Amino acid sequence: MPAKESSPASAVHRLKQEIDRLTHQQTEARKTATFIGMTEEEAEHYDRRRQEIASLLQELAALEKAQ
Numbered sequence: 001m002p003a004k005e006s007s008p009a010s011a012v013h014r015l016k017q018e019i020d021r022l023t024h025q026q027t028e029a030r031k032t033a034t035f036i037g038m039t040e041e042e043a044e045h046y047d048r049r050r051q052e053i054a055s056l057l058q059e060l061a062a063l064e065k066a067q
Helices: 008-035 040-066
Strands: none
Touching: 008 040
């Protein structure tokens, strides 16, 4: 469970930063996979990040809707 934020705005900011960070990692992984390929372990990390991004986007949408 995420830590309580001091305000909804700070929670939104934190979520957006984390989504940006994970999305950047996904982009870099796709670039690397294009030229080198992706190991099974890298593919698992990629899929876990994808799932985490989806979860964070749902959390962000709920926060923004509540504001």
